[in-house]
Amino acid sequence: xxxxxxxxxxxxxxxxxxxxxxxxxxxxxxxxxxxxxxxxxxxxxxxxxxxxxxxxxxxxxxxxxxxxxxxxxxxxxxxxxxxxxxxxxxxxxxxxxxxxxxxxxxxxxxxxxxxxxxxxxxxxxxxxxxxxxxxxxxxxxxxxxxxxxxxxxxxxxxxxx
Amino acid sequence: xxxxxxxxxxxxxxxxxxxxxxxxxxxxxxxxxxxxxxxxxxxxxxxxxxxxxxxxxxxxxxxxxxxxxxxxxxxxxxxxxxxxxxxxxxxxxxxxxxxxxxxxxxxxxxxxxxxxxxxxxxxxxxxxxxxxxxxxxxxxxxxxxxxxxxxxxxxxxxxxxxxxxxxxxxxxxxxxxxxxxxxxxxxxxxxxxxxxxxxxxxxxxxxxxxxxxxxxxxxxxxxxxxxxxxxxxxxxxxxxxxxxxxxxxxxxxxxxxxxxxxxxxxxxxxxxxxxxxxxxxxxxxxxxxxxxxxxxxxxxxxxxxxxxxxxxxx
Numbered sequence: 114x115x116x117x118x119x120x121x122x123x124x125x126x127x128x129x130x131x132x133x134x135x136x137x138x139x140x141x142x143x144x145x146x147x148x149x150x151x152x153x154x155x156x157x158x159x160x161x162x163x164x165x166x167x168x169x170x171x172x173x174x175x176x177x178x179x180x181x182x183x184x185x186x187x188x189x190x191x192x193x194x195x196x197x198x199x200x201x202x203x204x205x206x207x208x209x210x211x212x213x214x215x216x217x218x219x220x221x222x223x224x225x226x227x228x229x230x231x232x233x234x235x236x237x238x239x240x241x242x243x244x245x246x247x248x249x250x251x252x253x254x255x256x257x258x259x260x261x262x263x264x265x266x267x268x269x270x271x272x273x274x
Numbered sequence: 275x276x277x278x279x280x281x282x283x284x285x286x287x288x289x290x291x292x293x294x295x296x297x298x299x300x301x302x303x304x305x306x307x308x309x310x311x312x313x314x315x316x317x318x319x320x321x322x323x324x325x326x327x328x329x330x331x332x333x334x335x336x337x338x339x340x341x342x343x344x345x346x347x348x349x350x351x352x353x354x355x356x357x358x359x360x361x362x363x364x365x366x367x368x369x370x371x372x373x374x375x376x377x378x379x380x381x382x383x384x385x386x387x388x389x390x391x392x393x394x395x396x397x398x399x400x401x402x403x404x405x406x407x408x409x410x411x412x413x414x415x416x417x418x419x420x421x422x423x424x425x426x427x428x429x430x431x432x433x434x435x436x437x438x439x440x441x442x443x444x445x446x447x448x449x450x451x452x453x454x455x456x457x458x459x460x461x462x463x464x465x466x467x468x469x470x471x472x473x474x475x476x477x478x479x480x481x482x483x484x485x486x487x488x489x490x491x492x493x494x495x496x497x498x499x500x501x502x503x504x505x506x507x508x509x510x511x512x513x514x515x516x517x518x519x520x521x522x523x524x525x526x527x528x529x530x531x532x533x534x535x536x537x538x539x540x541x542x543x544x545x546x547x548x549x550x551x552x553x554x555x556x557x558x559x560x561x562x563x564x565x566x567x568x569x570x571x572x573x574x575x576x577x578x579x580x581x582x583x584x585x586x587x588x
Contacts, residue, residue: 161505162520162521162524163497163505163506163517163521166506166517166520166521167505167517170513170517183580183584184580190578193578193579193580193582194575194576194578196578196582196584196587197560197561197574197575197578197582198575199586200560200582200583200584200586201524201527201528201553201556201557201560201574201575202524203586204552204553204556204560205520205523205524205527205549205552205553205556206520207464208459208460208467208549208552209467209468209471209516209520210464210465210466210467210468210469210470210471211464211468212464217588218586218587218588219587219588220587220588232588248468249513249516252472252512252513252516253512253513255476255511255512255513
């Protein structure tokens with residue numbers, strides 16, 4: 114089926130659980146939207162909030178962060194630290210004015226190929242219905258305050274020059 | 275930022291205690307240096323403009339007479355005690371003059387192992403408030419010239435300092451303008467908030483004074499200065515500005531002690547402390563953590579609890 118809008122979804126996943134889970138989905142021949150771009154990290158604890166920001170700025174429409182279930186972390190506590198960090202980061206983004214529906218978090222273990230398919234499909238469809246995210250990319254094209262001639266007096270001077 | 279209510283009448287704030295504090299700071303600094311308890315004292319001295327005050331580091335007991343305390347003593351001197359300030363640390367044991375808000379920053383820095391409590395003598399000053407940014411230094415302290423953070427100060431008396439000097443006058447009730455603005459923003463829709471912050475951050479000229487003045491921004495290499503990989507665009511344009519301010523707020527979450535120095539030094543008047551306050555508020559709600567109350571080795575984002583809320587995770 115053809116759609117008008119194919120969202121770009123970036124998934125930041127941990128190599129031990131979610132990446133293996135996604136792999137399982139693949140080897141089990143399960144179908145899931147190819148909109149998702151998987152970026153593999155050693156652990157969810159390695160995923161810096163800056164990566165999310167950067168992905169949004171570079172044109173991602175939705176972001177998924179996924180790792181091991183609590184207690185299953187290969188490095189003992191990486192996902193616990195990540196959980197706190199992202200809980201706080203979500204609040205910050207919310208305060209800045211970003212729609213949190215575009216940012217999703219999940220725990221997907223190496224055995225949960227089905228859950229991975231479900232989450233990715235659901236997120237893709239949700240973002241598709243929301244349309245592209247232009248908040249961040251619009252900023253790339255915007256000029257600095259000094260460049261904008263919002264002031265009529267400035268504009269007059271500018272035209273004279 | 276204007277208060278939502280009707281304009282309040284200007285009230286003068288009694289600063290008679292500041293002269294007492296000045297005398298006591300001088301005698302204490304002199305004693306500490308004479309008895310060789312400390313090698314240097316970090317305090318304030320009069321600046322060249324009438325009534326102004328600038329940070330100073332004295333090593334000679336005779337210089338103690340230079341020290342002052344006035345409403346113009348706006349700086350947070352705790353920044354001089356971080357490990358990043360190598361030339362100051364090399365002087366030996368230090369004493370520092372600290373207001374209540376500065377003391378919270380000192381507690382935070384101790385928690386982050388920037389220095390040990392026994393290495394520093396803290397001269398706490400009871401403070402009724404200091405000037406806001408852009409006020410002429412010789413103006414009297416009134417409800418019109420007082421800093422926003424001082425309007426809702428909860429640490430007039432620096433509990434936990436080695437010595438507390440000065441005395442607290444009767445304080446007038448001031449409207450908490452910052453709290454009101456925060457509530458206003460919280461009530462907005464995400465789209466309106468985005469417009470608000472976009473407008474604020476678009477003004478940013480990326481002078482990085484907020485980073486320079488922050489006691490907690492002591493990293494030798496800032497993530498935002500790195501070129502490869504570049505996390506945040508370094509040019510002062512809206513996109514990079516948004517990135518910088520989000521990263522800044524995130525890195526200070528759970529650490530910021532609310533001294534509002536970032537906001538004071540901002541040449542473009544961006545309400546930076548609002549972000550810090552919001553993060554502090556969220557951390558208090560989520561993890562019952564308040565920065566700067568006592569030196570704590572583990573902050574909320576460097577520790578975890580297995581029972582933390584994960585309702586936002588699928």
